[in-house]
Amino acid sequence: MSTTATASSASSASTPTGRGRLYWALADSWTVVRRVLTHYRRKPVLIAWQLGFPIVSVLLYGYVLGGAMRPPGGGEAADYRNYLLPGMFVMTMSFGFMHTATAVVHDQSKGVIDRFRSMPMAPSAVVTGRGLTDLIVACAELSILLATALAMGWRAESGVAGAAGAFGVLLLLRFALTWVGVWLGLLVPNPEAAGGLFVVAFPLTMVSSVFAAPSTMPGWLGTVAAWNPLSATAGAARSLFGNEIGSDGSWVQEHAPLMAVVWPLAITAVFLPLAIRRYQRLSR
Template sequence: MSTAERGGPAPVTLRAHGPLGQSVRDSLVVARRNLIRMLRIPEVVIFGLIQPIMFVVLFSYVFGGSISVGGSTDPAAYREFLMAGIFAQTVTFATAGAGAGIADDMHKGLIDRFRSLPMARGAVLTGRTLADLVQTALTLVVLAVVAVIVGWRTHAGIPKAVAGFALLLLLGYAFSWIGALIGLTVRTPEAATSGGLIWLFPLTFISNAFVPSDNMPTVLRHIAEWNPFSATVQAARQLFGNLPAHYPVPGAWPMQHPVWASLIWSVLIIVGFRTLAVRKYRSAAA
């Protein structure tokens, strides 16, 4: 006698809550798998922390007294100005890891095994980017502790500080979709790592992350002021209360409204590159 004939509840299938529910569940399963793999290879997380910590120490103590911020060359003022840029650089450099991870899964045939399963097409990529987001959040926590040790402080209250970190993580998540597209496009993890970093260096250095943009040549200054990376850095500084008293805010719209500019840029990047990455995944599976 079947379950229905006995009057018991009908069995629940994977699609009982519709395609959206299945996509969410599949994405969480893939994210859990990637997080477990990260825990089993802790050196990846450790090495990922070394570079931003080195940047904090080098920029704070080597360049801190040589760079003028708001008319002041006080190293303490520069450290507070610097940290939003270091945070933003850290979350965006995670892009290379996302691309290399997906390229490695492609190279080992794991993606092909996922394709053979009855799961949502975008879940593999969404799960991977969510796992990278968790790793990035943990990295930010450690980096914030190091920043406090070297003298960084927030001055606008805890809610705004949390909002600043949320914007940074949103930018990191947006850029992880760029990494996912790169990982699906190249053939090897090594190529994904190189391809994920080569465009990040000009993006992060032609910005307001490490020096004020008003000292740049005109063309570079305009690029820096409309750079999505700069918008998030400026928004984080504003929310952390780390803008110097006499810091000249550029007249470009993203610098005048950095929080809105950061949100708009991040959402546009997520929508655009997620669409391209999922389309690439589907075409490769065809």
């Protein structure tokens, strides 16, 4: 009788403990999110720069450089803007990993991450909290870019459903690249080194279909650009927005919506565990 009671009480005690771990993991992650958002609120210049850069980029490429560009297959400058703007959405999402890496390395250099590690909190909370924060900021960036694009005369020809799907693949890309940023932020030694990540991000964006079709590039470079994960998301976004112009007939371009899901999932599967493992191995 006493054995049964003891087993019953042990079983009932283990269940709340399991729920408690999940609850505190979510609560700790949300605390990290609130911390970063509070930091933005107290230093609005940071969010102003991060959200202002996409606007300047869209206006620069759309009006200053876009007048000399033509979409694949020919057309007017206005047609090129329809080709360009979905690509600019992709560029903004891809550059986000640099902001993530910079924020993480700043926290690490100031001892904030060491303080987190010394506290009784879920080991994954810092990483997942950073990812959730970046998604919130990404939504704000896309909202501002959308308003700017609409003011420039761009329209999503596919309607609300297609636009929602396009923004979905854009956020999926940002979500995947967030873990690349967290991992790099935990690797680089100081904030100055994090600033050098632009050297990686800029060629990654340029050698893609963000600004020009891979078919217009030299053979080997066009192949690299076509298989660039950013090209897949750019092609999927144009298709979902109803702005698709021309096609080079390559397999990866014909299956851009599929690859826009496969690539981010693959990136997440590789870099999310790496980021968590790197955080857990940091010296106290």
